[in-house]
Amino acid sequence: xxxGEKRKRRSYWLTAFLIVLALLFAGxxxxxxxxxxxxxxxxxKPQESKFIPTEYESSVNVNVEDKMLTGALKVKAVNQxxxxxxxxxxxxxxxxxxxxxxxxxxxxxxxxxxNSEPGTMEVSDVQVNGNKGNFKISDTIxxxxxxxxxxGEVINLEMNFTMKVPKNNGRFAYDDNAxxxxxxxxxxxxxxxxxxxxxxxxxxxxxxxxQIGNYTVEVNVPGAYQIASTGKEEEATKEQDGTxxxxxxxxxxxxxxxxxxxxxxxxxxDRVGETTVNTWYLASDSHEAAKQNHEAGIKxxxxxxxxxxxxxxxxxxxxxxGMFTAMEFPxxxxxxxxxxxxxxxxxxxxxxxTAHQWWYGMVGNDEVKEPWLDEALATYASTxxxxxxxxxxxxxxxxxxxxxxxxxERDEKKGIFIGSPVDKFTSIGxxxxxxxxxxxxxxxxxEKEIGKEKMDKLLQTxxxxxxxxxxxxxxxxxxxxxxxxxxxxxxxxxxxxGKEPEFKQ
Numbered sequence: 252x253x254x255g256e257k258r259k260r261r262s263y264w265l266t267a268f269l270i271v272l273a274l275l276f277a278g279x280x281x282x283x284x285x286x287x288x289x290x291x292x293x294x295x296k297p298q299e300s301k302f303i304p305t306e307y308e309s310s311v312n313v314n315v316e317d318k319m320l321t322g323a324l325k326v327k328a329v330n331q332x333x334x335x336x337x338x339x340x341x342x343x344x345x346x347x348x349x350x351x352x353x354x355x356x357x358x359x360x361x362x363x364x365x366n367s368e369p370g371t372m373e374v375s376d377v378q379v380n381g382n383k384g385n386f387k388i389s390d391t392i393x394x395x396x397x398x399x400x401x402x403g404e405v406i407n408l409e410m411n412f413t414m415k416v417p418k419n420n421g422r423f424a425y426d427d428n429a430x431x432x433x434x435x436x437x438x439x440x441x442x443x444x445x446x447x448x449x450x451x452x453x454x455x456x457x458x459x460x461x462q463i464g465n466y467t468v469e470v471n472v473p474g475a476y477q478i479a480s481t482g483k484e485e486e487a488t489k490e491q492d493g494t495x496x497x498x499x500x501x502x503x504x505x506x507x508x509x510x511x512x513x514x515x516x517x518x519x520x521d522r523v524g525e526t527t528v529n530t531w532y533l534a535s536d537s538h539e540a541a542k543q544n545h546e547a548g549i550k551x552x553x554x555x556x557x558x559x560x561x562x563x564x565x566x567x568x569x570x571x572x573g574m575f576t577a578m579e580f581p582x583x584x585x586x587x588x589x590x591x592x593x594x595x596x597x598x599x600x601x602x603x604x605t606a607h608q609w610w611y612g613m614v615g616n617d618e619v620k621e622p623w624l625d626e627a628l629a630t631y632a633s634t635x636x637x638x639x640x641x642x643x644x645x646x647x648x649x650x651x652x653x654x655x656x657x658x659x660e661r662d663e664k665k666g667i668f669i670g671s672p673v674d675k676f677t678s679i680g681x682x683x684x685x686x687x688x689x690x691x692x693x694x695x696x697x698e699k700e701i702g703k704e705k706m707d708k709l710l711q712t713x714x715x716x717x718x719x720x721x722x723x724x725x726x727x728x729x730x731x732x733x734x735x736x737x738x739x740x741x742x743x744x745x746x747x748x749g750k751e752p753e754f755k756q
Contacts, residue, residue, distance in 0.1 A: 627690025
């Protein structure tokens with residue numbers, strides 16, 4: 252993006268800016284659930300009981316030469332659906348990249364190229380409370396049959412799995428120096444008022460919806476390799492065969508991501524409060540660019556902790572991978588290699604993905620049905636930070652945002668709005684314009700009317716009320732309506748459905 256700033260022609264600037272936002276902020280779909288209407292709240296607030304996180308315990312052996320993972324997973328879950336169940340569902344997202352699947356359109360165009368190779372994911376030896384279980388996998392959904400899972404009852408599941416990591420430019424892939432694993436472990440599907448939510452792996456946006464869990468993961472790798480993950484790894488144990496065993500335990504996170512790196516990786520490390528911030532990069536990368544991104548990670552983590560609520564986890568990893576874009580996971584983000592190849596670095600990607608640690612990570616939402624709720628908030632929050640650290644650049648970006656979003660009428664006439672689900676969008680451009688840019692503009696315009704102090708206070712309230720939970724658009728609007736009155740509801744609902752009302756009290 253810095254290169255774009257140097258160009259004098261404004262039309263080129265706008266085009267380049269839109270492309271970069273669509274690709275770098277992509278991270279950081281027809282619903283197959285039983286019902287499709289309603290919000291994501293499973294129970295009314297007066298009756299809400301304390302949510303009990305699912306427990307995941309996994310041991311994994313990594314064959315870096317063959318790019319194979321073999322492991323076991325134990326799951327301890329409580330039936331919090333409010334009714335007896337005869338099935339439980341898990342997402343097995345790596346199965347999307349198996350041979351024979353047509354990956355066309357949307358972000359698949361950036362993920363799949365001529366050098367890509369398929370992967371596999373096989374699940375076996377499923378046990379339910381110590382007995383052999385019946386199961387089937389359909390696309391990216393694992394269904395396990397149960398005799399009866401009574402409401403409030405604990406169930407213990409075990410399964411073995413084997414994965415061949417695919418070669419591509421996505422979340423779950425590898426290159427010559429690393430294997431990066433995002434959305435790789437089987438994860439329990441959410442049960443909300445629609446039933447079990449078993450959305451497919453859509454090609455647009457971040458098509459995920461999860462609840463917090465507690466993870467204990469042990470990973471065995473060759474002796475020359477290092478690990479960065481959602482948790483903070485304990486000191487590696489050297490096994491008799493020369494391999495290293497890393498172990499980590501982390502609670503209250505929505506998923507568990509991991510990057511396995513060879514000896515060519517090095518890192519910067521600093522502390523922000525009680526959190527260690529590591530930025531991992533290759534020795535061949537620009538040291539200066541890596542340093543700039545590291546400093547942006549440190550400063551933005553401290554900033555968002557102060558403005559919205561404290562960051563509670565012991566470690567935060569910023570890792571250079573071969574993914575085509577930056578991407579957020581709990582406690583860990585990816586940076587694409589092109590950001591670190593020269594001294595010209597785009598730190599706004601680090602800031603945006605760091606903002607996602609609050610909006611997606613700690614305050615969750617259904618990213619399939621309401622992607623604006625984390626993306627618009629992360630874009631708005633990162634702009635706030637950038638305005639203070641890089642005011643000249645950011646002020647220009649805000650003006651450009653207004654011009655970019657002026658052309659959204661074409662999509663809105665087709666029924667595609669800020670508040671639309673991911674399967675409504677047909678192009679990266681319209682997704683970026685509406686969900687990221689116009690969504691952020693909606694929040695920025697509201698901030699101008701009510702002031703930064705009140706806006707921060709409202710987002711602090713929203714964060715405090717929904718930390719470690721899933722919020723919906725109606726939950727977000729309710730927080731603002733309670734403080735600002737019915738005008739806030741009219742304003743937000745109007746923008747989310749293609750109108751642009753002014754906020755007036």
